[in-house]
Structure formats: C-alpha cells, structure tokens
C-alpha cells in the first residue's frame with residue numbers, strides 16, 4: 001500500500017512538474033486528436049486551436065481530410081490499432097495531451113460488433129498504454145449510453161449501476177474502468193466526460209441521438225422529417241459549443257479539484273415532439289412523422305436526464321446554450337451549410 005502510494009505520488013509529481021514546466025515556459029500543450037474527422041473532432045480542433053495555436057493541435061484519422069480541414073491546420077494518418085505508428089507520432093510531434101475520439105457509435109456498433117470491439121476496446125488498450133508510456137494527459141469521451149436499463153433513468157447519477165446493452169456502451173464502461181484503474185495503479189492523468197447526444201450542424205457518426213441533427217437538415221431541405229424514435233422519447237442533449245467548452249475546461253482543471261476521473265455532463269433533455277414544436281416557430285411549414293425502428297429499443301435503455309451535479313460542484317461546469325438557443329443556432333448553421341454546399 002505504501003509502495004503504491006509512493007508510486008502514485010512520484011508519477012504525479014513527475015506529471016505535475018512536466019505540466020508546470022509547460023506553464024512556466026508558457027509552452028502550450030501539444031495535442032493529438034484521434035478519430036478527429038468525425039462529428040466532434042473537426043470542431044474540437046478549431047476550438048482548441050483558437051486557445052493553444054494552430055500547429056499545437058494535430059488532427060488524425062484513417063479517412064481522407066477535405067481541403068477545408070487541411071487548410072485549417074495539421075492533419076495526419078493515425079490508425080489507433082497500430083501501436084508503433086502511434087508511438088512514432090507521439091515522439092515526432094512531442095505530444096503532451098491525447099484526445100481519443102476514435103469509436104464506432106451506438107447504432108453503427110450494433111451493425112458490426114467485431115469491428116466495434118476492435119476499434120472501441122483494442123483501440124482503447126493501445127491509447128492508454130501509449131499515454132502511460134509517454135506520460136500523456138488522456139481524455140476519452142464516454143457517453144450517456146454507458147448506462148443501461150437497470151440504471152435509474154431520471155435522473156441518472158454519476159455513480160450508479162451501469163450494465164449497458166449495446167457494444168458501444170459496454171466498450172465505454174470498459175474505457176472508464178480501465179482509465180480509472182491506470183489512474184490508481186500508475187498515476188495516469190486519465191479524464192473522461194459522459195456526454196449526452198451532442199448537437200451540431202456536422203454529419204453525425206451513427207448514434208441513437210442523431211435524429212436531433214437529421215431533423216434540422218430534412219426540415220430545411222424538404223420541409224418534413226420521418227423520425228425513427230417515438231414522439232415522447234426523452235433523451236439528454238447538449239449543443240456542441242457547450243460540449244467543447246466542457247471538454248476544454250475539464251482538461252485544464254487542476255488534478256486537486258477532481259474527485260473523480262469520470263463525470264456526467266449535460267445541458268438539457270427533450271423529446272422529438274418537443275424539439276419539433278420549437279422548430280415550427282422558425283420553420284412554420286415543417287411537418288414530422290414517426291416510424292420507430294431498432295434504435296427505439298436502444299433509446300429506451302438510455303438515461304432520460306443525466307445528473308451532472310458533481311461536475312458542477314468540482315470544476316464549476318455550467319452549460320450556456322439553452323433549448324431555444326440550440327434550435328436557433330441549428331436553424332442558422334444548417335441553413336448556411338446547405339446554402340454553401342449548393343443544395
């Protein structure tokens with residue numbers, strides 16, 4: 001026990017010394033984002049580049065970047081299943097912080113379980129070892145989908161029974177537990193936030209909350225939307241602006257302030273019907289119909305309301321974009337995107 005405590009203390013002192021050295025020399029952290037060309041990565045890079053400088057945030061993925069993404073800043077190939085390749089990137093670019101976004105999301109994961117196991121679980125093994133080897137601060141997003149039908153659903157506390165029923169949820173619980181274990185065993189600076197559905201104008205990656213993005217695209221383009229969830233399916237949600245601010249504030253929070261390595265964060269909860277009602281104020285002719293599919297069963301096992309009081313208490317988390325503002329921002333951003341793409 002004493003040896004364990006001494007080890008944790010010495011790793012912490014080492015990491016803390018590294019970080020304070022960064023602060024003393026005013027060198028911003030060098031950040032690598034894996035799976036960075038999905039819904040969250042590109043916006044996250046923009047946000048963090050605004051804070052730490054264009055060249056200090058390195059986007060990576062296994063898919064090809066658009067010209068627009070390349071013009072924004074550095075973007076390289078990185079397969080999270082290739083450990084040596086990841087080592088080379090960390091060394092060559094002197095990476096300090098790792099934001100691990102690569103994943104197959106809930107609905108897509110159910111369609112290809114073996115691939116979800118490889119990307120979400122084996123990939124996690126690689127990045128956590130990498131972070132340990134090079135003393136990186138590592139952020140791995142978790143999700144409301146890390147809870148299951150046995151969890152209290154309204155509200156869902158930070159610590160409660162989890163037992164999810166999707167491979168995505170199972171892989172995220174695995175990531176949470178592995179990260180906490182590496183923290184206690186090796187002093188690894190592991191941090192994780194359980195995000196609700198994140199709403200942005202970018203193409204979503206195949207999660208169960210995607211309807212809340214697709215509904216804006218179809219409403220603006222076609223004036224109607226067929227929803228794959230029942231009208232009264234309540235799920236927790238957050239605008240991307242708040243999600244990225246939460247990530248950034250949490251990454252910067254001093255270790256002494258954190259009582260946990262994994263926190264629930266949320267902003268609001270709504271149903272498809274409530275969302276459509278708000279949208280009609282901006283798009284009066286908009287019509288929505290409902291045809292639930294297999295995603296309904298997944299949604300029925302998710303929390304309806306996440307309790308994020310521990311994040312609010314420990315590192316002062318507070319959402320800023322409310323329901324009305326979210327709808328206003330989405331109508332504006334999706335309209336601009338559709339106009340820019342010429343259809």
Ligand SMILES: NC(=O)c1ccc[n+]([C@@H]2O[C@H](COP(=O)([O-])OP(=O)(O)OC[C@H]3O[C@@H](n4cnc5c(N)ncnc54)[C@H](O)[C@@H]3O)[C@@H](O)[C@H]2O)c1
Pocket residue numbers: 034035036037038039040041060061062063078079080081100101102103104105119141142143144194195196197198199203204205206207209
């Ligand atoms: N978007 C949300 O609403 C939401 C909510 C909660 C948590 N999260 C989490 O945030 C993270 C990012 O979510 P997102 O919506 O941007 O996901 P996304 O599906 O849009 O993007 C994931 C990216 O991972 C990449 N990827 C797949 N296999 C890879 C491999 N072998 N090596 C490297 N990259 C690989 C994909 O090419 C893709 O660009 C995920 O971990 C997700 O679980 C997202």
